[in-house]
Amino acid sequence: MNKLINYFKESYNTSKIAFYCELVEFSLVGGASAILTFTVLDPATKLFIPMFFVGSILGMISTFYRKAAFATLLTGWFVAMNFIALIKLFG
Secondary structure, eight states: OHHHHHHHHHHHHHOHHHHHHHHHHHHHHHHHHHHHHHTTTSOOHHHHHHHHHHHHHHHHHHHHHTTOHHHHHHHHHHHHHHHHHHHHHHO
């Protein structure tokens, strides 16, 4: 249990900005995936697409601060794809 607590403490101490971005990102992306899972036959796109978009932006910020190059590229891809989905959905 101490290793897990220390893991989160180290993550927090390494970058507070990244830590809080990841915390909110986890909540948004986790919630969005749950909404998608439970509404898959009649998807609630107006709920989960914006959640994925904001979560992806926060993921890109946190990976940038953590200097995780390829994770930043991957989350950047998610930002772009979710932005296109937002435009198609609300445009």
